[in-house]
Amino acid sequence: MKKWLVITLIVTLVAVLVAGCSQPATEQAAAPAAEQKDVYRVAYIARAQADSFAAWMANAVIEEAAKYDNIKLEVFDGQASDDTENSLIENAITNKYDVIIVQPNNGEAQRPYVERAVAAGIKVITTNARISGIPGSSSVDADPYVQAKVNADLAVSQIPQNANVVVLMGPPGNFHADARRESWQKEFFEKRPDVKIVGEEIANWNKDEAMNYMETWVQANDKIDAIIAMNDNMAAGAIEVVKDNPNYKGILSYGVDGTAEATLLIQQGLMTSTSLQSAYDLATALLDTANKLVTGVEKEINMDINSPIITKDNVEQYIEMHKRAGAIK
């Protein structure tokens, strides 16, 4: 009898504790939706302000936030460090921001911290790249597979038979780097088994590293027909090596991002195509998402922006876009 009494007491105690721990989170989660404020505080945690795309995006987010009277934005720099980025998310939870927008340095490393923010009742949006599979969080991204695919689709018909190509990869383990390379594999190399990869290296998104590899590949190969780069920076580095070499006149080159430099190279006929990952479109979608979440219009939003291809035929409109933004003067 005593034994059963003790067991019953323990079970009751545990049940009370579990209920006690989980209840405030539920209450907290419900609270912001019910509470209408004049101004909502949004923390934007950038991957690294030193990364030119991340910097472009942070600037675009700041510009976009200025259009909303009910949003007060603060930007934090993750400094390309998981530890720093995680600490910034923790600080944002402690400081009770209404929305935290996270541009992860490494999605899996930030996942538990994002989960913690969601559990604390804060609206969380992950972007560039999204951290998927966290119930209650939202995301705005561009699909890296599609970004590469639109270029690969073009390359299938453009790259000549039995061509020699070189491939420049982003940092291993990076979601966008890996997905773009996978897309090229499935959408191009598997469809064109005649094409030979004569060089493939990790240039870490960097122009100078890509230049060094291309200089060496030019020495090692009599013929290179195309440069396949996982971003525009690396494509531009490889083009820099061969742009004045008559033996490489007409070399095809593909990138991703739609940077100002890439659009100028396409205009000059030095680069074949890129796909736009527009920081402006991402910023517009992010602020719209944040606004809808805090005002209770939507509870969870997951969306992708478009990845339009940029070629010589339509490059002028994107050069105008960069001119308006001040990236091209």
Next chain:
Amino acid sequence: MNALNKSKLWANLKSKYSIYMVLLALFLVSWLANENFVSGENLKNISTQISVGTILAFGQTILIISGMLDLSSASVLALAGVLSVSAYKMTGSLVIAFLVAILVGVLCNVLNGLMVTKFKAPPFIATLAMMTMARGAALMYTNGQNIYQIGDYVVFGQGRILGLPAPIIFMIGLLVLTWYLLKHTVFGRSVYAIGGNEEAANASGINVNKVKMRAFIINGIFVGIAGVLFMSRINGGMPNGAIGYEFKALTAAVIGGTSFTGGIGTASGTLAGAFIVGFLDNIMVLIGVNSYLQQIVRGAIIALAVIYDIWAKTKKTKLKLGNVESK
């Protein structure tokens, strides 16, 4: 010459020129591995690719010999480079652009020097602080964005002088300057003396702070030039450029026999160290070594080169001690 003398001569040569032997061995192995390695264009490419890092390494060599180091060189390079590109875009003058880079390099290094000499901050900490400040300043000035369309500015990094890529000429010029400063000037002798024993150097009448400040100023000039070459080579002003180059420079200096304990090191050794890394990187790409494996091989060969160099030098010391004992 008897066998014993021959053996001593060989041991002496081996210890003095051990790093050059490593370089020669690597050159021959690379030649055997891929015939394109020895083509004139490929050797020019390697020399151009290592030029920026090697110029930084010459500055590091002077600092390390005097018992200091510079962790800020790559960040100051970026700041000097973007301000130089910007100056060129504003004025259209290559001379002004070049001078701006050198001025920025020198100013940042004067601050490094002041922190070390006046406030007695350890060089590691002082230059670490400057590393963060300079990178932040470069990013703030450009708002994190690259500067494009730099026109004729590319002539510094992509032009040719006497048929050779301009960065190689700059590298050779600064090699000769570093060698001359270290071997044939009072400043150079003071640098070795301070690195060997700072208190003894001070006691012997050397103005330690003045020499240290001069070492930083010379380093600043080298960093400024490296900034111009880097930005013009990649055809853009990139505030996040050259990340990690400070370690490339330190690696070249240390592989080349410069000792972190101070008082030991040569400009030619640093050049050899830079070429060892340059040859390795090049041959592994030429023969298509897997990217991940490249990092392992690079680390292992650098470790082996340094171990061999230390082993050869230890034998030299033992040989000298043996001679003293036998006398």
